[in-house]
Amino acid sequence: MNHAVIVPVLLPALAAVLIVLVGDQRLRVQRALGLLSCAGLAIVALGALGHTALGAIEVYRLGAWPAPFGIALVLDRLAALMLALTALVALATVAAAMIGPEPWDARGRFFHAFFQFQLMGLNGAFLTGDLFNLFVFFEVLLVASYCLLLHGRGAERLRAGFHYVAVNLAASALFLLAIAALYAVTGTLNLADLALQVPRLAPKDVPIARAAALVLLVVFAVKAAVFPLYLWLPRAYATASPPVAALFAIMTKVGVYAILRVHGLVFGPDAGGSALVAGPWLLVGAVATVALGAFGAFAAAGLARMAAYLTIASVGTLLVGVAVFSPASLSAALYYLLHSTLALAALFLLAERIATQRGGDGFGPRPPLAQPAVLGVALAVAAVSIAGLPPLSGFVGKLALLQATGSLPATPVLWTALLGAGLASTIAFARAGSALFWKTADGGAPPMRASWGSLAPMVALLACSAALAIFAAPVKRYTDATARQLADWRLYAPRILRESGPRSARPFPPRANP
Amino acid sequence: MEFLVAGAIAILTGCGIYLMLRGRTFPVVLGLCLLSYAVNLFIIAMGRLWIAVPPLVADGADGYADPLPQALVLTAIVIGFATTGFAIELALALRGATGTDHVDGKEPRP
Numbered sequence: 001m002n003h004a005v006i007v008p009v010l011l012p013a014l015a016a017v018l019i020v021l022v023g024d025q026r027l028r029v030q031r032a033l034g035l036l037s038c039a040g041l042a043i044v045a046l047g048a049l050g051h052t053a054l055g056a057i058e059v060y061r062l063g064a065w066p067a068p069f070g071i072a073l074v075l076d077r078l079a080a081l082m083l084a085l086t087a088l089v090a091l092a093t094v095a096a097a098m099i100g101p102e103p104w105d106a107r108g109r110f111f112h113a114f115f116q117f118q119l120m121g122l123n124g125a126f127l128t129g130d131l132f133n134l135f136v137f138f139e140v141l142l143v144a145s146y147c148l149l150l151h152g153r154g155a156e157r158l159r160a161g162f163h164y165v166a167v168n169l170a171a172s173a174l175f176l177l178a179i180a181a182l183y184a185v186t187g188t189l190n191l192a193d194l195a196l197q198v199p200r201l202a203p204k205d206v207p208i209a210r211a212a213a214l215v216l217l218v219v220f221a222v223k224a225a226v227f228p229l230y231l232w233l234p235r236a237y238a239t240a241s242p243p244v245a246a247l248f249a250i251m252t253k254v255g256v257y258a259i260l261r262v263h264g265l266v267f268g269p270d271a272g273g274s275a276l277v278a279g280p281w282l283l284v285g286a287v288a289t290v291a292l293g294a295f296g297a298f299a300a301a302g303l304a305r306m307a308a309y310l311t312i313a314s315v316g317t318l319l320v321g322v323a324v325f326s327p328a329s330l331s332a333a334l335y336y337l338l339h340s341t342l343a344l345a346a347l348f349l350l351a352e353r354i355a356t357q358r359g360g361d362g363f364g365p366r367p368p369l370a371q372p373a374v375l376g377v378a379l380a381v382a383a384v385s386i387a388g389l390p391p392l393s394g395f396v397g398k399l400a401l402l403q404a405t406g407s408l409p410a411t412p413v414l415w416t417a418l419l420g421a422g423l424a425s426t427i428a429f430a431r432a433g434s435a436l437f438w439k440t441a442d443g444g445a446p447p448m449r450a451s452w453g454s455l456a457p458m459v460a461l462l463a464c465s466a467a468l469a470i471f472a473a474p475v476k477r478y479t480d481a482t483a484r485q486l487a488d489w490r491l492y493a494p495r496i497l498r499e500s501g502p503r504s505a506r507p508f509p510p511r512a513n514p
Numbered sequence: 515m516e517f518l519v520a521g522a523i524a525i526l527t528g529c530g531i532y533l534m535l536r537g538r539t540f541p542v543v544l545g546l547c548l549l550s551y552a553v554n555l556f557i558i559a560m561g562r563l564w565i566a567v568p569p570l571v572a573d574g575a576d577g578y579a580d581p582l583p584q585a586l587v588l589t590a591i592v593i594g595f596a597t598t599g600f601a602i603e604l605a606l607a608l609r610g611a612t613g614t615d616h617v618d619g620k621e622p623r624p
Contacts, residue, residue, distance in 0.1 A: 132586060139593045146600060155611040159619035162539065162608050165601050166617070169546045170534060172597070176553045176590055183583065184560035 005060035005075050007044050008083055008123035012037055016116035024109055031098050031105065034112035038094050041119065042087040048080040053478065055485065059129070059496050067129075067497040068193045074129035074496055077482040078334070082126040082257060085338055088464060089250050089345050090119055096349050096457035097243035101448065104241045107152040114151070118144035118247065125254055129496060131182070131189040134258065135175050138223070142168050145251060148244045149236060160235040167232045171222040178215035185209050192493035195265055199272035206273035213267045217259065217278045224255025224315050227288035234296065237308035238361075242352035245304065246345040246461075252315050253337055260322055260330070265489050269325060282323035283410060289316030290417045294424035302361035303351040303432055307344060310386055313421050314340035320414055321401050331483035332400035335476055339393040339468055343385040346461035350378050353450050353458065354436055363432065365441035370449045372437055378455075378462060379436070383429035385465050388422045393468035398422065400476065519559050526552035537622070538615050539605035546601060550594040557587045 015037035022029045058075040097104045105111035121141025150161045185205040186197040225233040237245050263278040293313025300306035321333025358366040388394035405414045526548050533545030561583030569581040612619040
């Protein structure tokens, strides 16, 4: 057993505890610990990428319990990819939180501890191979995200926070409901074991499994902010402190990841009576989400809120690729996931820099910016990337997605939605750019210039997004291999269960009720 | 017994959803509580309903209840307790910051 698999969960947990022990007063030690942990995670994630690139699937059985009985962590290509993306975004956002004239981590208590707990939840959710353990890690990352969302306080943030917490608590209840129903018919919660059990269900149990699958879809759709379950997102993301919003760019992707794992694999194309039960719902939801995100970006009254709606549109675009469930579309969706997370995180950070210099986030007339050239170029790069114009990564991702969805009955609708969203975000960015840089009003103190250091995390994220376009061929090869591995996942399942074959975790066959 | 348990879960869920849809924070938190109680009962019931059988190995037992849902429900109770506590604290902070206990943080226009 390779103990390195559990490091991405243990390292942030350890760092968080140390940060709490260090105490409130010593911010510099807290920062050093947070940075060290993020750097460590990045190194481990790179190692995981290299290790899984050749097709290895690493299984870590906690407490050495055999798989369907104990909890197993599974490191495959998809998990490694998500770990690497998380580490990259975390490194940039944790740095962004600690530089600037009024650093965000100094505006409240224990920012870095919550940040590390959030990373622990994210990494755990990406690594776990057990449905109930996925619920537990979801709760870890949600509780940390509640605290991060409220960081720095303010009444507006509390208002958005209460909605966010209430919606997610209700979703957690539904999650448990679906888990219990699935356990009742299959007798297992290990994802690999579920993938083997679900196709063999007795006909009388199939409706229950289908119902559980659809309830799970609702839960993951809440996390991913799919139409019509997106209502909590725009306000929460627009009011969160910018580094937190940038980290949250990856939170909606956790919902997409869970849909991919559960509905793509357990209830995938060869799942017997409950095969692809989510497919039609997902496709309709994805198209509606793209349209709604595009309209919202049009109507937004500030750059941060526009970024929040573009996050929704990016989730919809991703889900189009996931809902088609073909290796080509999955590969395109994974590439788009990498691109959109990096670009949107950069946009959230950029929105803050522009808002500080203009003295507010709205598009109305404000004092002119101190550094229009630097910020303008950054906004243009982010806009080209997010709207999917050549030559940046958004174009590559969208092109791959269009190619992969080119021969379906739903192609006209899908292409209209994807291309229309691209056009809408281009216009929205043009409007935002002209308002932010040219609609100026006199008066007020001259704004402070942002130091190069405080722009560095945002520039680094944009550079990563550009690198994704320059190295599109190797990245696409990796996502292709990931999609192929996912398509053959049912073949790997017995290996995850240690060749013991599928067995129920239930110790004894259920007998008739007394 | 099935009918009693199913009925209890149904009533709890119904009350929970009704309270969750209310406009004040306290009923919403109560509704979330009731919903999590209903879910916990449901998890136990999904391990089938048993009477007078041990959950783990015992001498001379002729059957065993399923121990896994009981372990799951313990975890669910702990997590539900913590998150409910957080929601109450948040509702109090919201009340303190905005001066109203409406979930939107402002009184609806009459």
